[in-house]
Amino acid sequence: MGNQVVVVTGGARGIGYGIAECFAEKGASLVLADVNGERAQESAERLGALGAAGAIGLECDVSNRAQVAAMVEEACREFGRIDVLVNNAGICPFVDVMDLDPEVFAKTIDVNLMGAYHCTHLVAQKMIAQGEGGRIVFITSLAENVTGPAQVDYGASKGGMRMLMVGFATRLGRHGITCNAIAPGMILTDMTRSHWEQPGPAEEIKHRVPMGRIGVPRDIGHAAVFLASNEAEYVNGITLRVDGGHQAVCA
Numbered sequence: 001m002g003n004q005v006v007v008v009t010g011g012a013r014g015i016g017y018g019i020a021e022c023f024a025e026k027g028a029s030l031v032l033a034d035v036n037g038e039r040a041q042e043s044a045e046r047l048g049a050l051g052a053a054g055a056i057g058l059e060c061d062v063s064n065r066a067q068v069a070a071m072v073e074e075a076c077r078e079f080g081r082i083d084v085l086v087n088n089a090g091i092c093p094f095v096d097v098m099d100l101d102p103e104v105f106a107k108t109i110d111v112n113l114m115g116a117y118h119c120t121h122l123v124a125q126k127m128i129a130q131g132e133g134g135r136i137v138f139i140t141s142l143a144e145n146v147t148g149p150a151q152v153d154y155g156a157s158k159g160g161m162r163m164l165m166v167g168f169a170t171r172l173g174r175h176g177i178t179c180n181a182i183a184p185g186m187i188l189t190d191m192t193r194s195h196w197e198q199p200g201p202a203e204e205i206k207h208r209v210p211m212g213r214i215g216v217p218r219d220i221g222h223a224a225v226f227l228a229s230n231e232a233e234y235v236n237g238i239t240l241r242v243d244g245g246h247q248a249v250c251a
């Protein structure tokens, strides 16, 4: 567990970086693969102080299969293998579907869904060749099941990611590789900060979330560490909601 090699896409900031922090505290080696390569390297440099055995930041656009292939090769060159993949990189344009350009719709699908496909497909090949199993975690969203007018593209991508996870779980289980999703609720990151720091929405969280607070990236990180652990060996093909009880509320 302590010496796992973990690739986190979109790991330069936000939920991805929070996940990386939690693995670093367990002594893992981290690869932060992010479209913002400079920020990925800066973030990787901070992980040593938390206990990471090693950490590198690599520039990689997950929607570009050639870049994903190069990132996977570089990760294996640096650390010898990959034990855990966290498909976290994602975008959410927040535009009403009736005003949304088809190109923007396609980009959301390309990054969130196709990106997770490229990374899973290429990393799984390495894991199968390594012959020691593996763990793949998909960061979806409550939007894998429910969505709204300004998140139609996002909901389609996240619902697709859920079925990608389920489908790969059926294929990779025989190799000892598990695939599971984490559906975060409302988490304070740069993606959501401008919305949740306004007085109205901040107050709304207290009513809508039974835990009475917005989530933080490390809430998701702890769940990812569990799904990647030996103890989660027989957990396969599920979505773990980490939302403070948000989706449990009906009134």
Ligand SMILES: NC(=O)c1ccc[n+]([C@@H]2O[C@H](COP(=O)([O-])OP(=O)(O)OC[C@H]3O[C@@H](n4cnc5c(N)ncnc54)[C@H](O)[C@@H]3O)[C@@H](O)[C@H]2O)c1
Residues within 6 Å of the ligand: 009, 010, 011, 012, 013, 014, 015, 016, 033, 034, 035, 036, 060, 061, 062, 063, 088, 089, 090, 091, 092, 111, 115, 139, 140, 141, 142, 183, 184, 185, 186, 187, 188, 189, 190, 191, 192
């Ligand atoms: N913040 C929330 O409330 C929330 C809720 C549910 C799900 N999520 C999901 O969690 C994940 C992380 O969200 P966040 O809030 O930390 O977002 P964020 O915008 O703060 O961070 C996303 C990271 O992904 C990187 N990235 C974007 N496009 C990329 C690409 N094509 N290739 C590689 N890296 C790319 C960005 O550079 C950034 O570092 C996303 O998949 C998002 O959909 C977030």
